[in-house]
Amino acid sequence: MSALLQVSGLGKRFGGFVALDGIDLEVAEGERLGLIGPNGSGKSTLVNCLCGTLANEHGTVTFEGRVLNGMPAHTRTRLGLARSFQLPRPFGSMSVADNLKVPLLYAVDRRAHGHLTAAQTEERCEELLRLVGLVDCARKFPRDLTQVDMRKLELARAMAAEPKLLIADEAMAGLSHSEVSDIVALLIRLNERGTTVILIEHIMRAVMHFSQRLVVLVSGRKIADGKPEEVIRDPEVERAYLGQ
Amino acid sequence: MRNPTFFAAAIGAAAAVFIVAALIGNDYLFFAGYTVVQYIVLAAAWNMLGGYCGYVNFGTAAFFALGAYTTVFFHKAYPLPIPVLLVIAAGVSGLVGLGTGYLTLRLRGAFFSIATLALAVVLQTFVVNWDYVGGSRGAYVIRPDSVDVFGFQLDYVRYLSLIMLLLAAVSVAISRAIERSKLGYGFATIRDDELAAEASGVPTLRLKLIATTLSGALMGMAGAPFPYYIGYVEPASTFGLTYAVNAIAMPLIGGTTVWFGPLIGSILLGTLTQIATVTISSAVNLLLVGLLLVGFVIVAPNGLVGLIREFLRAASPGRPDVRSIGLVAVASYGFIVGVLEVVFSLAALTAPDATGLMLAFAGLVLACLWIVSAYGMMTLQRWSPLMATIAFALSIVVGAIHIWADRTAFNISLWGAGGAVAIVSLWFLQRRYVQQLYRPKLTELEVAA
Numbered sequence: 001m002s003a004l005l006q007v008s009g010l011g012k013r014f015g016g017f018v019a020l021d022g023i024d025l026e027v028a029e030g031e032r033l034g035l036i037g038p039n040g041s042g043k044s045t046l047v048n049c050l051c052g053t054l055a056n057e058h059g060t061v062t063f064e065g066r067v068l069n070g071m072p073a074h075t076r077t078r079l080g081l082a083r084s085f086q087l088p089r090p091f092g093s094m095s096v097a098d099n100l101k102v103p104l105l106y107a108v109d110r111r112a113h114g115h116l117t118a119a120q121t122e123e124r125c126e127e128l129l130r131l132v133g134l135v136d137c138a139r140k141f142p143r144d145l146t147q148v149d150m151r152k153l154e155l156a157r158a159m160a161a162e163p164k165l166l167i168a169d170e171a172m173a174g175l176s177h178s179e180v181s182d183i184v185a186l187l188i189r190l191n192e193r194g195t196t197v198i199l200i201e202h203i204m205r206a207v208m209h210f211s212q213r214l215v216v217l218v219s220g221r222k223i224a225d226g227k228p229e230e231v232i233r234d235p236e237v238e239r240a241y242l243g244q
Numbered sequence: 245m246r247n248p249t250f251f252a253a254a255i256g257a258a259a260a261v262f263i264v265a266a267l268i269g270n271d272y273l274f275f276a277g278y279t280v281v282q283y284i285v286l287a288a289a290w291n292m293l294g295g296y297c298g299y300v301n302f303g304t305a306a307f308f309a310l311g312a313y314t315t316v317f318f319h320k321a322y323p324l325p326i327p328v329l330l331v332i333a334a335g336v337s338g339l340v341g342l343g344t345g346y347l348t349l350r351l352r353g354a355f356f357s358i359a360t361l362a363l364a365v366v367l368q369t370f371v372v373n374w375d376y377v378g379g380s381r382g383a384y385v386i387r388p389d390s391v392d393v394f395g396f397q398l399d400y401v402r403y404l405s406l407i408m409l410l411l412a413a414v415s416v417a418i419s420r421a422i423e424r425s426k427l428g429y430g431f432a433t434i435r436d437d438e439l440a441a442e443a444s445g446v447p448t449l450r451l452k453l454i455a456t457t458l459s460g461a462l463m464g465m466a467g468a469p470f471p472y473y474i475g476y477v478e479p480a481s482t483f484g485l486t487y488a489v490n491a492i493a494m495p496l497i498g499g500t501t502v503w504f505g506p507l508i509g510s511i512l513l514g515t516l517t518q519i520a521t522v523t524i525s526s527a528v529n530l531l532l533v534g535l536l537l538v539g540f541v542i543v544a545p546n547g548l549v550g551l552i553r554e555f556l557r558a559a560s561p562g563r564p565d566v567r568s569i570g571l572v573a574v575a576s577y578g579f580i581v582g583v584l585e586v587v588f589s590l591a592a593l594t595a596p597d598a599t600g601l602m603l604a605f606a607g608l609v610l611a612c613l614w615i616v617s618a619y620g621m622m623t624l625q626r627w628s629p630l631m632a633t634i635a636f637a638l639s640i641v642v643g644a645i646h647i648w649a650d651r652t653a654f655n656i657s658l659w660g661a662g663g664a665v666a667i668v669s670l671w672f673l674q675r676r677y678v679q680q681l682y683r684p685k686l687t688e689l690e691v692a693a
Binding site: 051052053073085090091093094102106110157158 | 433436449
């Protein structure tokens with residue numbers, strides 16, 4: 001397995017606050033990686049730096065052998081690095097189906113050098129809606145969706161960019177037991193089709209079920225990286241989560 | 245309709261309007277019509293950035309004046325035919341749009357708007373101090389009497405009107421083409437959420453630059469024939485607030501998210517201000533525009549188009565049917581006649597004698613009743629049919645009083661027509677199938693009973 005994403009010495013500070021401090025991380029192609037950490041540990045900042053929403057100050061992010069530093073977010077998405085947002089950010093004036101068409105038109109079509117026909121776009125959109133179970137909502141507007149469907153839409157839009165690496169930032173917060181299982185199953189299915197997935201989550205049941213490898217961030221540092229069962233028994237991780 | 249077909253249809257419609265106006269043969273019609281059509285172009289251009297991308301531009305006057313002063317410059321340096329001037333003005337304003345966009349588009353919301361306002365001030369100062377184009381004393385541009393178009397001798401004002409009509413057709417066609425294209429999707433994502441747009445692969449900065457360039461170029465083109473139309477341009481009025489305010493008010497009143505919103509808004513508001521200029525005074529224009537703008541922002545923030553869409557969605561969730569479209573037609577009529585009635589009543593107030601005052605008062609009441617019942621019909625979910633019915637019934641009474649007070653032949657036929665429409669509307673409102681549109685409200689009442 002070769003490394004799809006390579007992060008070395010990544011650093012980011014907001015004024016005097018060090019949000020990320022020398023993060024080193026490798027993600028292999030086809031892997032399912034879980035990323036956990038207490039609130040404020042820098043998980044979302046890491047995602048933002050990986051995806052170009054924020055610019056990192058130190059270190060490099062390498063994706064498929066290309067250094068991404070300074071590259072705008074939309075170019076990264078086109079290269080195959082997509083993310084969902086922690087709080088869903090749908091395009092409010094568009095229908096659910098149109099929401100999914102945006103990445104198809106702007107990322108997938110671009111990769112196909114403009115060869116994606118209107119019929120193909122419709123077809124892929126339809127397929128995605130079926131995959132996440134939003135077919136009945138295709139013509140609805142995001143404001144009419146339930147919280148679960150909104151999160152599904154957020155995930156579906158990230159998936160619509162047909163990424164090689166998908167970063168799901170707390171896609172399950174606030175969902176019920178069975179809804180969490182639904183989304184985990186969805187992500188595993190996506191992974192089986194060849195997409196590498198990084199899952200950021202607080203719900204341990206979901207993380208443990210999903211991850212092949214687990215990374216723990218605390219106060220902007222990586223304190224553990226390894227097999228999930230071993231990582232959660234790590235005394236340092238226990239201390240960070242439970243306190244002593 | 246496909247884009248080329250629509251484009252041809254728009255040009256055809258523009259030509260038809262021109263031919264009808266030429267058959268009527270009134271020179272004033274062309275003179276007033278030019279201003280209205282000019283606002284169609286400005287509103288459509290503003291909407292490309294303001295409506296589609298959500299970036300409110302207060303600098304419409306700057307781009308408009310840039311086009312006008314391009315013409316003034318060439319009129320002095322090397323007179324060129326208007327179509328060539330249009331192209332040059334588009335180039336100049338488009339470039340300024342691109343440059344301004346590059347410098348200011350990193351600003352969001354109010355900050356971007358302030359920057360565009362600053363652009364207008366900077367350009368105005370520049371023109372005031374540029375003696376060659378007249379400086380602050382202005383410049384005279386004498387227009388020829390007529391022009392030779394493909395062998396036809398055409399009066400110059402008519403020629404300018406024709407050009408402006410074609411330009412309006414082009415800008416409306418461009419708006420519509422954008423809205424239904426990949427670019428339109430991209431613009432809408434910028435309006436909704438720029439961060440999410442970037443994450444979906446939309447190159448937001450590039451799209452915003454396209455929007456500012458296109459919008460600026462069209463505004464410049466709208467300004468290019470202006471010096472020939474008006475005959476004298478000076479900075480204070482060419483950079484005037486009127487253009488900026490109208491270019492914002494028209495799309496907002498019509499509806500900003502669809503191409504026909506600015507079209508409806510500019511025709512409605514443009515005609516209204518022209519009527520007010522003649523019947524009251526040119527100073528009341530901006531007051532009317534301001535009042536309407538405030539009213540719409542409160543009552544219908546998505547403009548007329550948004551109000552009608554919302555209504556159709558509530559009334560018939562599937563497809564719009566005859567009864568809901570009938571209601572829309574009646575409501576639109578009530579609304580437009582109501583607004584016009586306000587304008588004419590204000591005109592009567594300028595000559596204050598006892599009868600005039602009473603007529604104006606009755607007219608204002610009538611106008612309010614019509615507008616209110618139109619609004620009531622459009623918001624079925626919140627209004628009971630009773631309210632719209634009462635409003636219409638009252639309008640018949642007030643209308644009758646109006647006729648009685650002012651028994652000239654013209655008014656009797658006018659108010660007779662108004663009363664007839666009110667009676668037909670009343671009958672229509674009482675139909676069982678129309679009442680069913682109010683079902684949510686009715687069942688609520690039944691449950692309460």
